[in-house]
Amino acid sequence: VQAAAKKLGSVTVKGKKKVWLYKSTGKHSKYHASPKRKYSYTAKKHLKIGKKKLLAYKIGNDSHWILSKNVKVTKKISYKSASIKMPRGYTxxxxxxxxxxxxxxxxxxxxxxxxxxxxxxxxxxxxxxxxxxxxxxxxxxxxxxxxxxxxxxxxxxxxxxxxxxxxxxxxxxxxxxxxxxxxxxxxxxxxxxxxxxxxxxxxxxxxxxxxxxxxxxxxxxxxxxxxxxxxxxxxxxxxxxxxxxxxxxxxxxxxxxxxxxxxxxxxxxxxxxxxxxxxxxxxxxxxxxxxxxxxxxxxxxxxxxxxxxxxxxxxxxxxxxxx
Structure with a gap:
């Protein structure tokens, strides 16, 4: 049994059209990502696509990769109690x-x-x-x-x-x-x-x-x-x-x-x-x-x-x- 990959964050597809998904080799897969849909990603790296290296995020369970230019990254929200500390020299x-x-x-x-x-x-x-x-x-x-x-x-x-x-x-x-x-x-x-x-x-x-x-x-x-x-x-x-x-x-x-x-x-x-x-x-x-x-x-x-x-x-x- 393969352990589930750890979720690193989420991305949302930009625009109003479907976008291509890629294989780790940089080749097109036969699948697309839907517009405005949010996907979890478990890895990111640069794929060699043609002569260019482009940043991509790994989504889904089948090693599909989506290019960063086609998505907006949803930043992880952190929570922390506010506090005030007085600096040295403030007497x-x-x-x-x-x-x-x-x-x-x-x-x-x-x-x-x-x-x-x-x-x-x-x-x-x-x-x-x-x-x-x-x-x-x-x-x-x-x-x-x-x-x-x-x-x-x-x-x-x-x-x-x-x-x-x-x-x-x-x-x-x-x-x-x-x-x-x-x-x-x-x-x-x-x-x-x-x-x-x-x-x-x-x-x-x-x-x-x-x-x-x-x-x-x-x-x-x-x-x-x-x-x-x-x-x-x-x-x-x-x-x-x-x-x-x-x-x-x-x-x-x-x-x-x-x-x-x-x-x-x-x-x-x-x-x-x-x-x-x-x-x-x-x-x-x-x-x-x-x-x-x-x-x-x-x-x-x-x-x-x-x-x-x-x-x-x-x-x-x-x-x-x-x-």
Missing amino acids: RSALLKAYQGKPSADFVKASMKGMNDNTFSRTKTAESKNDNDTIIDPTNLTTAQSSELTSYTLRLINEARSDLKLKPWMRSRGTQKLAQDIANEYTKNGRSIKDGHYVAGIVHTCKANGLNLNDNYVEDMAGFYNPKQTMTMTEMKKNVYFGLKQMLFGYVGSGEGQRNNKKYYREWEHAGDLFNTQGSLHDGDHNYFGFSISKANNIYSMHYISVPTFIVKSSKYNISFRP
Whole structure:
């Protein structure tokens, strides 16, 4: 009994006509491949056909070969959990100087390495087949979809915090409600990341949720342009990932294409917040977290909302908020 050959991939016949199949000798077989049909292949090599050597794929069980010029190769889809790792040289002491407007050349170099090494946002890799198949409306998420995106975002933040030896942030029902209320406030007033932080709306929402705050102490924000109302869960996760990279590494470019230009590394205020490193009495603290999305004029804003534990414990700032 001959063992079955291992499948290496698949090819789909291009065009609208049948194409010849070949023998391993380079001669025509008496068979054809059907247009637009998908075939598995188990080997590939160059066949000598006349005076030319042409790449071909072995399909079927009878050693038929199809020329590469007549097919489109279906790439094998890989799945891998997104992760964020902080590069060597990215330290809290170096971050604090950058937060204060004095980033060192070594810290900028480390930030550029971080943007390059963390690749999930610019590859075709997905976390799962289900993510590729699930179509979502980011501004009208189901409870399960909202929960998944919040958990995903918090996982990435805590991976980065762990590398800097910081306590993990905690997900909480009260902060998730605050996040959604803030997103609603942006939507109601037609605001987006293009307009900057909507401080008046954030303050109003914080007070409505029992937090006596008079400025934006809870929101980090990123965003992206997309005229579509729906997208796959994979697309949304890649946008969340890129937004986090921008904030963690001080990058202000609009896409991955400018990441090797050091002039686009100049804003670490968000990183100071995400790492509780701002030169205050509460450096090293950890926060309660929630995540939400709003949209205005085809711009999606992603609201990374966190409430520091010292605020939750404070009778001055916490009137009735419950995490």
